[in-house]
Amino acid sequence: MTERDIEESLPDKEKNLSEWYSMVLEKAEIVDIRYGVKGFIVYMPYGMEIMKNIIRLFESELEKTGHRPVLFPVVIPESNLRKEEEHVKGFAGQVFWITHAGYSKLEEKLALRPTSETAMYPIYSLWIKSYKDLPLKAYQTVAVYRYETKATRPLLRGREFLWIEAHNVFRSREEAYKQTLEDADIFKRVSYEKLGIPFIHVKREEFDKFPGAEDTFAFDTLMPDGRVLQIGTTHYLGTKFSKVFDIKFHDVDGKYRYGHQTCYGIGLSRILASLIMIHGDSYGMVLPFDIAPLQIIIIPIPKTGYDLNKIFEYCDDIQRELIDKGYKVKVDKSEKTPGEKYYYYDMRGIPIRIEVGPFEVDNRRVTLFRRDLRMRVTIPREDLFNKIERLRVDITENLRRKAEDKIKNTIKYVSNLDELKKYSEEGFSIFKVHFCGNEECAERIKNETGGFEVRGSGVSEDGFNGECIMCGKETSKIVYLAKAY
Numbered sequence: 001m002t003e004r005d006i007e008e009s010l011p012d013k014e015k016n017l018s019e020w021y022s023m024v025l026e027k028a029e030i031v032d033i034r035y036g037v038k039g040f041i042v043y044m045p046y047g048m049e050i051m052k053n054i055i056r057l058f059e060s061e062l063e064k065t066g067h068r069p070v071l072f073p074v075v076i077p078e079s080n081l082r083k084e085e086e087h088v089k090g091f092a093g094q095v096f097w098i099t100h101a102g103y104s105k106l107e108e109k110l111a112l113r114p115t116s117e118t119a120m121y122p123i124y125s126l127w128i129k130s131y132k133d134l135p136l137k138a139y140q141t142v143a144v145y146r147y148e149t150k151a152t153r154p155l156l157r158g159r160e161f162l163w164i165e166a167h168n169v170f171r172s173r174e175e176a177y178k179q180t181l182e183d184a185d186i187f188k189r190v191s192y193e194k195l196g197i198p199f200i201h202v203k204r205e206e207f208d209k210f211p212g213a214e215d216t217f218a219f220d221t222l223m224p225d226g227r228v229l230q231i232g233t234t235h236y237l238g239t240k241f242s243k244v245f246d247i248k249f250h251d252v253d254g255k256y257r258y259g260h261q262t263c264y265g266i267g268l269s270r271i272l273a274s275l276i277m278i279h280g281d282s283y284g285m286v287l288p289f290d291i292a293p294l295q296i297i298i299i300p301i302p303k304t305g306y307d308l309n310k311i312f313e314y315c316d317d318i319q320r321e322l323i324d325k326g327y328k329v330k331v332d333k334s335e336k337t338p339g340e341k342y343y344y345y346d347m348r349g350i351p352i353r354i355e356v357g358p359f360e361v362d363n364r365r366v367t368l369f370r371r372d373l374r375m376r377v378t379i380p381r382e383d384l385f386n387k388i389e390r391l392r393v394d395i396t397e398n399l400r401r402k403a404e405d406k407i408k409n410t411i412k413y414v415s416n417l418d419e420l421k422k423y424s425e426e427g428f429s430i431f432k433v434h435f436c437g438n439e440e441c442a443e444r445i446k447n448e449t450g451g452f453e454v455r456g457s458g459v460s461e462d463g464f465n466g467e468c469i470m471c472g473k474e475t476s477k478i479v480y481l482a483k484a485y
């Protein structure tokens with residue numbers, strides 16, 4: 001296999017993202033889509049190893065901020081699901097129902113959780129008695145089930161997907177609201193800082209809220225085709241659910257009060273999809289250092305007439321040192337050619353490759369290749385650890401900066417639809433516009449712009465007065481418009 005064959009083996013990511021994505025999922029062995037039930041996929045070992053690393057990062061941040069793990073059943077009795085009116089309206093068309101068990105019809109239908117408010121809150125009402133029981137902060141990492149009627153796509157839109165959901169109860173509205181900001185911080189610390197996935201933090205419009213919520217905040221990232229993808233949300237539920245499920249506490253003054261609730265959804269499957277699509281290139285995946293299941297691969301380069309064992313020993317010695325330092329390292333001594341090995345590990349996004357041939361052994365040197373920039377450098381053997389410590393930071397920073405520049409450079413404020421059309425043709429894909437807040441205006445914008453949706457207003461972004469891009473009504477509200485997955 002020549003370098004050229006390898007380069008041509010993936011479709012052009014810029015021109016054909018969808019085909020590129022499908023091939024990377026297959027060749028990098030992330031998921032297997034042949035399960036045979038629409039919208040359900042199998043996570044393969046490598047895909048699951050990456051997923052578990054993503055999960056660990058989020059769980060660790062949740063636990064640092066006082067959340068504790070729980071696990072609620074996957075089934076929800078119909079009567080519980082139906083208790084909060086708006087909530088059930090929002091999910092009714094998407095629920096998978098269990099109606100039979102063995103030979104008998106169930107007395108009450110059971111829903112597979114589409115989300116767990118109605119599974120958790122009846123039990124929360126038993127756990128919470130006094131203000132001393134608050135705040136209650138709990139999360140679970142589970143699969144949820146939604147009968148999607150839109151076209152399903154692996155990791156992006158499935159009928160079963162993985163997420164983390166945190167459900168919290170507080171004494172006051174203020175405390176609950178603070179939680180929605182803490183949720184955004186957690187998202188920033190993991191998605192942005194560790195995974196290099198930047199996002200826009202928006203407050204969704206009234207007509208676009210989570211069913212049953214008072215306020216919905218969302219994290220939208222930008223995919224390479226210019227469309228945005230919602231990868232997380234956090235909701236202020238107020239006391240809507242606590243009144244329905246009787247989550248009340250005995251307060252300091254002796255009165256009973258309803259808890260103020262928040263819920264937080266971290267879209268793990270979609271975050272994995274973003275990671276692949278945003279950072280990947282024509283050789284496959286590119287992984288940030290900290291979440292790579294294998295961070296450094298050592299490849300021996302044999303040469304006719306040179307003792308292969310000397311090369312192997314040198315490789316083993318490097319591996320020992322790096323394992324001692326806490327890295328995930330492997331030496332690939334298989335019979336495959338170095339070229340085949342490069343292809344294999346490049347496709348899987350291994351951040352650093354070390355190449356060891358006779359030159360390196362004889363001169364006590366190491367050749368390093370960084371996957372993100374595809375650059376090679378040869379350094380003295382004793383500088384290896386320091387160099388890798390620098391690269392570990394540099395690689396993630398470089399990926400993050402590139403992704404962030406892309407988002408920043410694609411946002412444009414426009415004051416009318418002609419401008420929007422013009423800049424859209426020039427390649428801008430996210431617009432900021434004045435918007436009156438009316439759902440009809442949002443629908444007209446979508447129809448008249450070929451699919452640009454109102455995504456909400458930027459959290460803690462300053463506004464100024466202007467006219468709604470659709471109806472001309474005076475407003476200080478500015479929202480983001482984008483095409484969305």
Ligand SMILES: [Zn+2]
Nearest residue numbers: 436441468471
């Ligand atoms: Zn309007």
